[in-house]
Each structure stands twice: as structure tokens, then as C-alpha cells.
Amino acid sequence: MERCSRCILPLDYPGIETDTDGTCNFCHEFEPGHYQGAEKLKADILERSKGSKYDVAIGFSGGRDSSFLVYYLSRVLGLKVLAITIDNGYMSRDAIDNVRSIADEFGVELVIRKHRYLEYSFPRNLKAWSRQPDPALIIALCNGCRFGLRKTLYQVMQEYGARVLVDGASPLEPNPFKEKLFRLNPNGKGKLSLVVGILSHLLRNPRWIINPYNMYIFFMEYAAFYGKHYEKKLQKQGISLISPFYNYIHWDEKFIEETLKNDAHWTLSTQGVSTWRSDCLLAFLKGYLHKHTLGYNEQSGLISNLIRDGQISREEALARVTRVQSVPEEYIRELLEKTGVDFNQMVDNIKKANLYREVTE
Ligand SMILES: [Zn+2]
Numbered sequence: 584m585e586r587c588s589r590c591i592l593p594l595d596y597p598g599i600e601t602d603t604d605g606t607c608n609f610c611h612e613f614e615p616g617h618y619q620g621a622e623k624l625k626a627d628i629l630e631r632s633k634g635s636k637y638d639v640a641i642g643f644s645g646g647r648d649s650s651f652l653v654y655y656l657s658r659v660l661g662l663k664v665l666a667i668t669i670d671n672g673y674m675s676r677d678a679i680d681n682v683r684s685i686a687d688e689f690g691v692e693l694v695i696r697k698h699r700y701l702e703y704s705f706p707r708n709l710k711a712w713s714r715q716p717d718p719a720l721i722i723a724l725c726n727g728c729r730f731g732l733r734k735t736l737y738q739v740m741q742e743y744g745a746r747v748l749v750d751g752a753s754p755l756e757p758n759p760f761k762e763k764l765f766r767l768n769p770n771g772k773g774k775l776s777l778v779v780g781i782l783s784h785l786l787r788n789p790r791w792i793i794n795p796y797n798m799y800i801f802f803m804e805y806a807a808f809y810g811k812h813y814e815k816k817l818q819k820q821g822i823s824l825i826s827p828f829y830n831y832i833h834w835d836e837k838f839i840e841e842t843l844k845n846d847a848h849w850t851l852s853t854q855g856v857s858t859w860r861s862d863c864l865l866a867f868l869k870g871y872l873h874k875h876t877l878g879y880n881e882q883s884g885l886i887s888n889l890i891r892d893g894q895i896s897r898e899e900a901l902a903r904v905t906r907v908q909s910v911p912e913e914y915i916r917e918l919l920e921k922t923g924v925d926f927n928q929m930v931d932n933i934k935k936a937n938l939y940r941e942v943t944e
Contacts, residue, residue, distance in 0.1 A: 584878065587599070587601060587605065587606060587607035587609075587610060587887075588601075588604060588605035588606055589605075589606045589607070589610045589890065589891070589897065590607060590609065590610050590886075590887035590888075590890050590891060590897070590900075591883060591886055591887050591890070591897065591900050591901060591904055592607055592609060592879070592883060592884075592887050593878055593879055593883075595878070596609075596760060596879065596883075597759075597760050597763035597764055597769035598759065598760075598763045598769035598770045609759070609887065609891075610887075610891055613888070613891040613892075615892060615893075616754055616829070616833065618830065618831055618832055618833050619830055619831050620831060620832070621659070621660060621831065621832060623831060624660070624825070624827055624831035624832065625660045625661075625662065627825065627831075628656075628660075628662060628747050628749070628825060629662075631746060631747045631823045631825075632745075632746050632747045635744050635745060635746045635747075636663075636743065636744045636745070637663050637664065637665040637692075637743065637744070637745040638656075638662040638663045638664065638747070639656055639662050639663070639664055639665070639745070639747045639748075639749050639825075640664070640665040640666075640667055640736075640739075640740050640743070640745035640747065640748050640749070641653060641656065641664060641665070641666055641667065641748070641749045641750070641751075642667055642668075642669065642732065642736050642748070642750060642751075643666040643667060643668045643682055643685075643686070643693070644668065644669075644674070644678065644682075644751075644863070645668065645674070645677070645678035645679065645680075645681035645682040645685075646678065646751075646863075647839065647840070647843065648751035648753065648828070648834075648839070649751045650681060650685055650843055650847060651751075651839045651842060651843055651847075652749060652751050652827065653666050653685055653686070653689060653691055654685070654689060654842065654843070654846060654847045655827075655832075655842075656749065657689045657690070657691050658689055658846075664689075664691045664692070665691075665692050665694065665739075665740075665743055665745050666682070666686050666691050666692065666693045666694070667693075667694050667696070667735075667736055667739045667740070668682045668693065668694070668695045668696070669696055669697070669698055669731070669732045669735045669736060670695065670696070670697040670698075671697075671698060671700075671701040671702075671728050671731060671732065671863065672697065672698075672699065672701055672702035672705075673701065673702075673705070673863055673864045673865050674863060674864070675863070675864055678863070682695070684848070685847055688847065688848070689847075694739050694743070696735050696738075696739060698727075698731030698732065698734070698735045699731070700726075700727030700728070700730060700731035700800050701725065701726075701727045701728045701731060701865075703727065703796070703797075703800065704726050704727040704797050704800045704801075705724060705725070705726075705727070705865065705922070706922045706923065706924075707794060707797050708720075708723060708724045708726060708791065708797070709724055709919070709922050709924050710790070710922070710923070710924055711788055711790035711791045712724060712788075713919075713924045713925075713928065713929035713932060714788075714790060714932060715787070715788045715790070715932070715936070716872075716876060716929070716932055716933045716936050716938055717784055717787070717788060718764060718872075718873065718876040718877050718938065719764035719765050719780075719784050720784055720785075720788070720791070721869050721872045721873055721876070722761045722869065723791075723801065723804075724865065724868070724869060724872075725865055725869070726797075726800050726801050726804040727800040727803075727804055728804075728863075728865075729804055729807045729808060730800065730803040730804045730806075730807040733807055733813060736748065737816070737817070737820060737822065740820075740822055741820060745822075746821055746822055746823065747822070747823055747824075747825060748817075748822055748823070748824050748825070749824075749825050749826070749827060750824065750825075750826050751826075751828065752826045752828065752829065753828040753829070753834040754828065754829055754834070754888075755834055755885060755888035755889065755892060756884075756885060756888075757884070758881045758883075758884035758885075759884070760877070760879070760884065761881075762777065765777055765780035765781050765784060766780045767779060767780050767783070774809065777809075781805070835894065836889060836894055837894070864918060865918075866881075867910045867914060867915070867918075868910075868915055868918055868919075869881070870882065870910050871910040871912075871915050874910075874940075874942055875930075875933065875939060875940055875941075875942065876933060876938045876939070876940065877940070878940045878942055882904065883904060886900045886903060886904055887900070905942075
């Protein structure tokens with residue numbers, strides 16, 4: 584596989600362009616973050632939460648980043664934390680165990696709620712996808728998750744009178760390929776080219792759109808991601824959102840993982856070889872499908888950003904990419920069986936569409 588000479592993105596990554604040294608545009612565009620520090624984070628949280636029962640609320644998935652933040656906010660910054668776990672119906676058992684044990688250990692109040700949007704739409708989406716595989720629509724398998732998560736989080740915050748919400752988003756995480764696959768021109772900008780692109784992919788497989796409620800969830804999911812609707816709603820409710828890894832503290836993978844192992848006794852999910860997104864079973868399925876239709880997945884983007892950010896060398900990244908991208912096939916079979924989708928049939932359909940890639944390096 585031919586890759587950028589600096590990061591590990593393959594040269595057929597959407598929107599990639601290389602210079603004479605073979606370095607890609609994503610490497611050139613990367614800018615290291617500027618962080619205001621832990622003291623400022625604490626001060627901003629306390630300023631915005633003045634007078635409320637909790638200093639801060641956090642959406643707590645039991646995955647790596649939110650587990651670290653629960654520890655960091657409660658133990659390191661000494662804040663009164665309300666941890667809110669929203670089960671999307673596909674959380675791994677390990678993740679639920681982590682959530683309870685971490686909340687217990689740090690004396691953090693934990694609220695567990697469930698939403699059903701993903702359980703409704705995922706089996707329908709997967710059946711539609713497996714009949715006519717399309718790499719761009721892999722991310723849409725999870726429609727309803729983000730929408731249900733946000734909606735339920737804000738409800739709980741209102742009930743408990745919390746006013747500051749912290750999230751675990753990190754600047755090293757975004758993967759531009761997911762959006763670029765939809766656009767008519769991968770480097771196009773603006774919402775129109777995206778909306779037209781999404782519609783053209785959906786219309787090629789009408790099974791996605793025959794169910795009106797499923798389409799409602801689809802629409803709300805994209806509104807949750809791109810629209811200003813939620814920001815306005817948050818303002819109205821008096822909730823402010825803070826992303827510590829964007830503005831305050833550096834997302835340092837080694838530090839986060841060591842802290843979790845040593846201080847928080849956090850366990851790695853048994854279903855995946857990476858600590859990333861071990862909180863949701865569907866993340867593994869998407870990783871598997873991206874890998875076998877595109878040759879790369881979300882891990883490739885994160886690992887490339889770790890190189891650009893100076894956290895690992897390109898050699899370490901290459902050694903790691905095959906290992907972290909692999910997802911045990913038995914696990915995918917099991918998830919598909921529960922959903923009523925035949926694994927072999929799906930792989931056959933991927934092959935028939937000339938999309939199947941055997942990834943060996
Ligand atoms: Zn690059």
C-alpha cells in the first residue's frame with residue numbers, strides 16, 4: 584500500500600494530494616494545539632456553574648477519554664462531577680462495568696439512562712447496507728446514536744440542575760474521509776455539496792429511505808452534528824459546553840493510558856485490541872467494514888495525527904496500524920446474527936460490488 588511519506592494515510596484517501604517529497608496535504612494543514620492549562624479549565628467550569636448543585640456534568644461512556652476525564656475532573660481538579668451514562672443499546676459489558684467501578688472508586692454520582700433510537704435504526708440500516716454495500720454509508724449505520732445521546736444528556740442535566748457539560752472530543756480524532764466520501768468533490772466545501780452528496784448515496788439504495796421514522800432519525804442525526812439547533816437549545820437551557828482537550832489540556836495518549844491503568848484501574852475492552860472506542864460494539868463493526876471496503880479506517884486518521892503531533896514515530900505507527908485495525912471476525916458474525924444479517928452473504932455482496940479489500944499491511 585502506498586502511503587504519505589510522513590503520516591500513514593494511503594494515497595487513495597479521499598481528497599489527498601502530495602507534494603514532491605510525498606508529504607500529504609493533511610500533514611501540511613496540521614496545526615499543534617494551544618492549551619490554557621488545568622487551572623484555567625477549573626476556573627472556567629466554576630465560573631459557569633456558579634450556584635448549581637454540580638460543578639460539572641460529563642457524558643460518561645466508559646471508554647478511554649471519558650474515563651480519564653471523570654478521574655481528572657474529580658480527583659485532579661477536585662470538582663463535584665455528575666457522570667451521565669447513556670446506553671445506546673450496544674454498549675459492551677466491559678464498558679458498563681468500567682462505568683460503575685470508576686464512578687464508585689472516585690465517589691462520583693452516576694446516572695445511567697437508555698435511549699432507543701439506535702436500536703430502532705441500526706438493524707434496518709445494516710440490512711439495507713448489507714444488500715448493497717456503500718463505503719460512504721458505513722457511518723450512517725449509527726444514525727440515532729448521537730441524537731439520542733445529546734437529547735438524553737440534556738434531559739438528565741435539567742433534572743439534576745447541572746449547567747456545565749464537558750465532553751471528551753479531541754482535536755486528534757476527526758477523520759475527514761467520512762465526510763469527503765459523501766461530497767461530490769472530496770475537497771468541496773459548504774453544506775449544499777454535502778447534502779446533495781448524502782442524498783445521491785441514499786437514492787442509490789432506496790431501502791434506506793422507505794421507512795419515514797428511520798428517515799426522521801437520519802435527519803435528526805445530521806441536524807445534531809451540523810445544525811445550530813442544539814447550540815441554541817443549550818443556550819436556552821443555560822447549559823454551556825466545554826471541550827478540555829481542545830482548549831485546555833493536551834490529549835497525550837501515553838499519559839492518559841498510564842493514568843487510567845495505574846490510578847483508575849481501567850480495563851481494556853476484550854473485544855478490541857485498541858483502547859479507542861472500546862465503549863461501543865458498533866464502532867468495531869464500522870472499523871471492520873471501513874477496513875475491508877476502503878483499506879483504512881478511523882484508526883488510520885488517529886494514528887496519523889499522533890505522528891503529526893509528535894507522539895509516535897512513523898515506524899511505530901506502521902507497526903501499530905495493522906494490529907489496531909484488526910477486529911476479530913467471530914465478534915462481527917455474532918453482532919450480525921443478532922441483527923438478522925448473514926455474515927457470508929454480506930461479504931459476498933461486498934465482493935460482488937467490487938469493493939472487498941484484503942488488507943495485509
Ligand atoms: Zn500525511
